[in-house]
Amino acid sequence: MADALSEDDILEAVARHVGRPGQGPQLRRTGADITRLPMLDLCIVRCMEARTTRPESRPGTYDTSERAEYEGDLRDHPVDPPKDPEVSRTVELVLRGSVRTVPCGCDGGRQPCSRCRAGGRLRCDVGPVCPACEGVEPCTWCDGTGERRKDRAPSESAREKSAAGRTACVKCRKPRTACPECRGWGAKRCPKCDDTGFRVCPVCSGERSTAHDPCDGTGLVTLWTGGSVGQAPDRSSLRLPAPAPPLRFRQQAGRAGAWQRVTLGSAGAPLPDGLDPAHLTAVESALTSRRGEVARRVDIGWLQSAAVTIPDDPDHVFYVFPGRDGPEVVPIWSRRRSLRVAAVVAGVVVLVLLMVALV
Template sequence: MRRDGADISRLPMLELRIVRSVETRSTRPESRPGKYDISERATYEGELRDHPVEPPKDPARSRKVELVLHGSVRTVACGCDEGRQPCSRCRAKGKLSCETGPLCPACKGVEPCTWCDGTGRRRKDRAPAGPSRERNAAGRTTCLKCRKQRTACPQCQGRGTEKCPKCDDTGFRDCPVCEGERSTEHTPCEGTGLVTRWTGGSVGHTPRRDTVELPDPAPPLRVRWQAGRTGAWRRATLTSTDEPIPEALDPAHVKAVEAALAPRPDEVARRAEIEWLQLVAVTIPDEPDHVFHVFPGSDGPEVLPIWSRRRSLRVAAVVAGVVVALLLVAALV
């Protein structure tokens, strides 16, 4: 547009922020141990997709509604043994093999018994008792394994190890999981022997945000910053898909806004915030080095002069020439 020798270009500014509440629905079998009370949950009948659920008042908030299919709740026997299950640690034996105690500090496990070596059976290389063995039997005692007299270490009595404090040398100790009872509480029913089952429905609302970028050509960055800070922006908020867009929008923005506001699949609520500002760029023949950007401010029109492309190119050429000259001087030195 040209008026009184000045070139006027429209550069309207636009900001559009949309938050939509998108709904998802799903069903699944659910269960809880024992007699579980779900009377506080709302119920639905038939197909979950046909059940009405009010959209959230604030589409920017996430929400999940838990429902129960009418008539699906039942409490049944778990199938375990009255709330118990065989212990998996000891395999329902109640006992575990106990490790041997530490070596006897007296014999160090070497010849704990001169007759059986702690096995309870006569060693094949042992000869019948004679005078030499009788002389070496001093200080020995009866072996607990083979019951021979004056053959065993007096401290470990033929075991080769110290007495085990866990099993009292029986070789077995109580299972630490079931404590010797051979069974444990059945986890799925928490020992009740009962399970409550039902068909659950879930309706979720998730916010999804979109923005619309400023259509080209965009004003210079400095202009956008100043206009965002002091410009008298006009605003509108749309909360439904059938609300018309503001008539005051610039025609250059209408198509972009309509495309952005098109309904999305599974959208149940929305909030669209539109802000726009009329902005023009004015070029005056008497000021070829500047472009004057004019927009409405809080106290009236504001004018922001910006270097024109012509001046920017001229300054860039001068700077480039200075750099080349400096490089040449540096090369000659």
């Protein structure tokens, strides 16, 4: 693991970056300012556990032997956490002595059919409209009702004319009055009920009853008290310092920095010695155990970096951090330069707007 950079190392790295190698001490004498920026990256994965009990049931005679048993209060039953706290799982248990198989209370595993109300058949919908008469005048005598129409009395010539091609009506029996296609019904013969007006219930197949769902037709139900232990990961992180340094510096330090790292596997594990004292309080608060926590994994990384300003270049802040092959330097525009550039851009925008207004 890399050692923290001394002030001499930091100034010499900046001197080399600005093309003045070997002049680190000179930068100190001319008023270079060094601000330490210890960086911390902490990620913690907690395995959080929740326990619940509930009454459970299954149809028929159900085998619960594949589930482990617990006694007394589920909170006191030991369940090992997963080896990897990022793994989610649920452990299903059975209260010892609670399993029993009892009669369902139905009629031998059957229940009245709810579709046909135990009638075994349903009223059939009207069949398709006759394509010849379209159901408008299926019979000139009874109009498909089976009784003599009273609304009008057609003349003898009209009756003879309308009788051409007609056949006997199956409802009123009058000859040469009905549509030859539907014979007075006004619809084609119903394929569902063969014109009986009723069809077999499709749910119970005419048996008037169906299997009782709660017992799956067995007449029995197995009851027990079930316990459920759910274990799921909960992730959180902590990154210091706050406010964070410029993004470009953080990206470069993340890729090329010689970070020191350690992984802690339990809540009582001691913190590493290399952490900056300014970070200890925040780290200890982030690692406080939570209710329901049964396991954890903590990944901690830290990097000693610094921000340097030099009077010879007030337009930049030089961020220095230990790299894998020595100190790395990332120059970032200073606040002074950023404000100056912003002012220039704003002036250009105003000038353009004035020119557009004058055109």
